[in-house]
Amino acid sequence: MATASYDVVDFGTTKYGEHAKKYILKGAGGVVLEVSDYGGKVVRLFTPDRDGRMKDVVVGFDDPSGWDNGDPYWGCIIGRYGNRIAAGKFTMGGVEYRLPALNNAPAGIGCNLHGGARGWDAYVWGAEPFVTGDDVGVVFTHVSPDGDEGFPGRVAVKVTYTLTAANVWRVDYEAVPDRETPINMTQHVYFNFKGEAGGTIEDHVLTIAAESFTPTDPGQIPTGEVRKVAGTPFDFRKGMRIGEMINANDADLEIGKGYDHNWVLDGGIMAGGAGGLIFAGSLVCPLNGRSVEVWTTEPCLQVYTANWASYDQKAKGGEHLSFRCGVALETQHAPDSPNRPEWPTTFVKAGATYRTTTEFRFGVA
Numbered sequence: 515m516a517t518a519s520y521d522v523v524d525f526g527t528t529k530y531g532e533h534a535k536k537y538i539l540k541g542a543g544g545v546v547l548e549v550s551d552y553g554g555k556v557v558r559l560f561t562p563d564r565d566g567r568m569k570d571v572v573v574g575f576d577d578p579s580g581w582d583n584g585d586p587y588w589g590c591i592i593g594r595y596g597n598r599i600a601a602g603k604f605t606m607g608g609v610e611y612r613l614p615a616l617n618n619a620p621a622g623i624g625c626n627l628h629g630g631a632r633g634w635d636a637y638v639w640g641a642e643p644f645v646t647g648d649d650v651g652v653v654f655t656h657v658s659p660d661g662d663e664g665f666p667g668r669v670a671v672k673v674t675y676t677l678t679a680a681n682v683w684r685v686d687y688e689a690v691p692d693r694e695t696p697i698n699m700t701q702h703v704y705f706n707f708k709g710e711a712g713g714t715i716e717d718h719v720l721t722i723a724a725e726s727f728t729p730t731d732p733g734q735i736p737t738g739e740v741r742k743v744a745g746t747p748f749d750f751r752k753g754m755r756i757g758e759m760i761n762a763n764d765a766d767l768e769i770g771k772g773y774d775h776n777w778v779l780d781g782g783i784m785a786g787g788a789g790g791l792i793f794a795g796s797l798v799c800p801l802n803g804r805s806v807e808v809w810t811t812e813p814c815l816q817v818y819t820a821n822w823a824s825y826d827q828k829a830k831g832g833e834h835l836s837f838r839c840g841v842a843l844e845t846q847h848a849p850d851s852p853n854r855p856e857w858p859t860t861f862v863k864a865g866a867t868y869r870t871t872t873e874f875r876f877g878v879a
């Protein structure tokens with residue numbers, strides 16, 4: 515087995531004028547994870563196929579400009595509130611808070627997405643790389659001021675990426691607000707196990723350990739219904755090719771232009787489960803065997819299959835990003851939870867510690 519180690523290299527300057535670095539984490543199990551202090555972005559991730567061949571299996575860019583000149587969320591840490599808040603407003607303690615509602619705004623159904631105009635993904639964080647025994651990782655820290663993007667309270671955030679000898683990438687989130695505020699963090703990495711320029715992920719087999727999902731209105735805000743997946747294109751309990759039903763004639767798929775939905779994980783607290791670190795799902799590429807299992811302490815999983823019709827952007831290899839070129843498996847609380855008192859809360863009290871963990875366990879199937 516190799517020894518865990520890391521290198522630190524320059525990653526360029528962001529459009530906000532901040533200087534970024536990249537940390538190349540070499541795991542003792544062989545997986546290599548390149549991440550930036552610019553929003554914790556995953557730049558490259560090399561995993562072995564069933565013949566031991568390594569390939570970069572995430573969508574990303576060579577420097578900050580790729581994120582700064584297009585969709586900013588590829589592979590980032592998302593906060594303060596991942597996913598959507600209806601109409602960019604919520605009420606807490608009798609006070610209404612207003613947030614930027616830029617997402618889906620052209621269609622007249624604007625909402626807050628992924629923290630607002632400049633979410634936590636768009637800052638260069640403090641970063642401390644470490645090697646502890648067989649583990650290698652980086653501790654990222656950030657302070658979000660009171661009133662940041664309309665949210666109340668200053669929040670001190672810490673996200674630790676750890677790559678283990680067993681080829682597990684663990685993400686530990688911690689955040690402490692000084693006033694009550696909603697927090698819902700996630701990691702927005704997009705996988706394509708054929709490699710970044712490998713075309714669509716519709717041939718990947720996805721399993722989701724969820725018997726229900728949360729349908730949305732046309733603005734992608736949950737209607738409040740928690741619907742059984744049985745008999746719908748959302749039933750991934752036994753594993754299904756992503757492309758199997760993605761183009762089915764289905765009102766919910768039409769809204770997302772494919773999968774862009776929240777599943778309620780069977781073992782999680784929203785489904786009445788015990789919580790703890792639970793199996794959320796897995797992704798396998800039958801062509802080469804590369805696989806990942808996702809385990810999380812979060813109650814839900816957003817699956818997003820990169821459904822824009824076209825991307826006017828080139829990725830690391832110089833090729834254009836294509837329709838459905840990656841799939842994001844975003845562990846989270848349900849979208850719009852601040853406006854859904856009947857669902858597990860995302861409000862974190864002053865001085866309390868928000869703490870969640872998600873593991874991406876890489877392997878071959």
Ligand code: BGC
Nearest residue numbers: 585587588597774816818844
């Ligand atoms: C959302 C998509 C959004 C994407 C942006 C996903 O988490 O669900 O609707 O377009 O993030 O990168």
